[in-house]
Amino acid sequence: MQAFLDIFDIYLLEAVINGILLGGVLALLALGLNLIFGVIDVTWICYAELVMIGMYAMYFMVQYYGISYFIAAPLTILLVAMLGALLHYLVIAPLLTAPPINQLLATGGVLFVLQSFATVAFGIDFRNLGIRLPVLAFGDMNFSYARLLSFLAALVGMVAVYLFMTRTFTGTAIRAISQDRQIMALMGVDTKRIYLITSAIGGGLAGLAACLLVLQYDVHPFVGLSFGPITFLICVLGGLGNFIGGFIAAFVFAEIISLGGLFSDLEWGYVLAFAFFIVMMFIRPAGLLARRR
Amino acid sequence: MTGQGRLVAWGIGLAALITLPFVYRDPYHLHILVLILIWSFAYTSWSMMGRFGLVSLGHGGFMGIGAYVTALLWNHLGVSPWIGIPVSMVAAGMLALIVGYPCFRFRITGHYFVLVTLALSGIVLQVITATRDYTGGSLGYTPNRAPGNKLLALQFDDKTTWYLIALAVWLGGIVVWHLVDRSMSRYALEAISEDEDAAAAAGVNVTAEKLKITLISAVMTALAGAIYCQYQMFITPDTVSGIAVSLQMVFAAIVGGLFVSLGPTVGAVITILLAETLRIGFGTKAVGWDNLVYGVLLVLFIIFLPKGILGSVLDRLKPQRKVPRAHEQKAVQIARPGT
Numbered sequence: 001m002q003a004f005l006d007i008f009d010i011y012l013l014e015a016v017i018n019g020i021l022l023g024g025v026l027a028l029l030a031l032g033l034n035l036i037f038g039v040i041d042v043t044w045i046c047y048a049e050l051v052m053i054g055m056y057a058m059y060f061m062v063q064y065y066g067i068s069y070f071i072a073a074p075l076t077i078l079l080v081a082m083l084g085a086l087l088h089y090l091v092i093a094p095l096l097t098a099p100p101i102n103q104l105l106a107t108g109g110v111l112f113v114l115q116s117f118a119t120v121a122f123g124i125d126f127r128n129l130g131i132r133l134p135v136l137a138f139g140d141m142n143f144s145y146a147r148l149l150s151f152l153a154a155l156v157g158m159v160a161v162y163l164f165m166t167r168t169f170t171g172t173a174i175r176a177i178s179q180d181r182q183i184m185a186l187m188g189v190d191t192k193r194i195y196l197i198t199s200a201i202g203g204g205l206a207g208l209a210a211c212l213l214v215l216q217y218d219v220h221p222f223v224g225l226s227f228g229p230i231t232f233l234i235c236v237l238g239g240l241g242n243f244i245g246g247f248i249a250a251f252v253f254a255e256i257i258s259l260g261g262l263f264s265d266l267e268w269g270y271v272l273a274f275a276f277f278i279v280m281m282f283i284r285p286a287g288l289l290a291r292r293r
Numbered sequence: 294m295t296g297q298g299r300l301v302a303w304g305i306g307l308a309a310l311i312t313l314p315f316v317y318r319d320p321y322h323l324h325i326l327v328l329i330l331i332w333s334f335a336y337t338s339w340s341m342m343g344r345f346g347l348v349s350l351g352h353g354g355f356m357g358i359g360a361y362v363t364a365l366l367w368n369h370l371g372v373s374p375w376i377g378i379p380v381s382m383v384a385a386g387m388l389a390l391i392v393g394y395p396c397f398r399f400r401i402t403g404h405y406f407v408l409v410t411l412a413l414s415g416i417v418l419q420v421i422t423a424t425r426d427y428t429g430g431s432l433g434y435t436p437n438r439a440p441g442n443k444l445l446a447l448q449f450d451d452k453t454t455w456y457l458i459a460l461a462v463w464l465g466g467i468v469v470w471h472l473v474d475r476s477m478s479r480y481a482l483e484a485i486s487e488d489e490d491a492a493a494a495a496g497v498n499v500t501a502e503k504l505k506i507t508l509i510s511a512v513m514t515a516l517a518g519a520i521y522c523q524y525q526m527f528i529t530p531d532t533v534s535g536i537a538v539s540l541q542m543v544f545a546a547i548v549g550g551l552f553v554s555l556g557p558t559v560g561a562v563i564t565i566l567l568a569e570t571l572r573i574g575f576g577t578k579a580v581g582w583d584n585l586v587y588g589v590l591l592v593l594f595i596i597f598l599p600k601g602i603l604g605s606v607l608d609r610l611k612p613q614r615k616v617p618r619a620h621e622q623k624a625v626q627i628a629r630p631g632t
Contacts, residue, residue: 037404043404043407043408091592091596094596095595095596098595098599100403100404101346101348101403101404101407102595102599104348104404104407105348105543105547105591105595106591106592106595106596108540108543108544108591109544109587109588109589109590109591109592109595110588110592111540111588112540112544112584112585112587112588112591113584113585113588113589113592114588115581115584115588116581116582116583116584116585116587116588117581117585118581119581119584120581120582120585221581225535225536225537229411229412229415229536232408232411232412233408233411233412233415235408236404236405236408236409236412240404240405240408267419267420267422267423268423270415270419270423271416271419271420271423274412274415274416274419275416277409277412278392278395278409278412278413278416281395281396281399281401281409282395282399
């Protein structure tokens, strides 16, 4: 009995730590989405599809053109950042005065476009980078280096965004706009430019997430559907546009998925996370950290 | 058009639709027509909510429940779809109430509402996949062929029968649309979609009105799912539930026009004909192309033609109404939290 408990606890600990590692990447994704929501007041339903495109970019650069991973990664981030800016310029900007729900649905159309573009261009095969990182054994627990690396890189990315937002003029302007959209234009801030920059940063974060996720998962055109919904739920749970709330919610969700997966199938982990989300909507409808109105 | 003229036009149109399968018997074209009618019904159900600014991405979930509950009851318990379909509709209705009540009670609107309902269709999809011992998971599920009475099992090999069933169901949907359109609830919901606080102050029971329309919409969507399952005799989680199906409903309804009763039907005609044309024109190479075209069209429609094809055409025909009501002018207006 005692032996059983020991093993059990080791697995539990392993699942908890893996949950934290997963949470890092989810937090990164949520940060990008929150940034865009907070500043432009738009939800990019197609956010996970941008990540998917980034993953394909990594795959082709590393596998086909033999570019080193560390050179391909910045290129991918740049590419997805440009995609983000383009998305804003082509789809969101003409709709800025339309009701918010139309903007959301338009990005839903972009989701279709990106997904089927990937299907048409790359086929529906599962592809992976072919990089096998070693597994780190710590006591009786196993962690993959890929996850550890992703976690660290995600943290670095988030700190970089934080510094950008607090230490630079543009970052200050972005935060100001997220507080009051109308006034900032009167204060001489070029809102169009700020929106474009924000979209590019949001895209860049998706690109960074793509570089990290491609280490752990295979790429296929529908890969976005496997973590896209979770990202939205995290943002809503944390309160849309609330960076710290999103950060905490990402870890809460990752733990639920990881622990749920330990006791049952991975799908049940997701079901639990979804159910938890709906229960939380009863208790804290405006997000985890929302002040009571 | 006067009221009487419109009634005559409807009568002639219906008579033509009913006689069609007896005159024209090409099975492929009938199949397409049945699909169009079933999906039109589903899209109409979605628009019942969507036209009042309640944009739901959870309808894939309701449709999945309709299809899977009916099929599971038939296969595992031998319950006839005649009982199974109402049961599945009740199940979808309960789920709609469970999710809808807190949403409406706590004023979850706009982005939040969309994302909560998105979670709903996610849950249904994952539950269907996770319970693969019963539902067959992502490989799909087939209701057992009935050994004896076809009518009891609601399984017909004959396309004409299915055409008439689908036509009746679709017509039912249109009738419900008109009933809602002429009820007090419609005015209440229009007021809510423009300004929830003002509507509440004017004595509209916001939560109850929203719940009512959500319930109607969810139950109808479940029926669409069940009918689709009985007709196709094969369902997979991806064809009847999940986010893709939900987005497809939104897309078709918007393209057709969500504020007019036949708009979703026009949307279904366009999307299904488009998909079929691409499929025949390009064969297997067309995998993905239909969605590519859908996506581009959806973006273009939302930017340039938010009232949809039929809505815009009807507007052109009716120049006398100079000032469209505010909620139609702006497509879907939603009260944002914090404003």
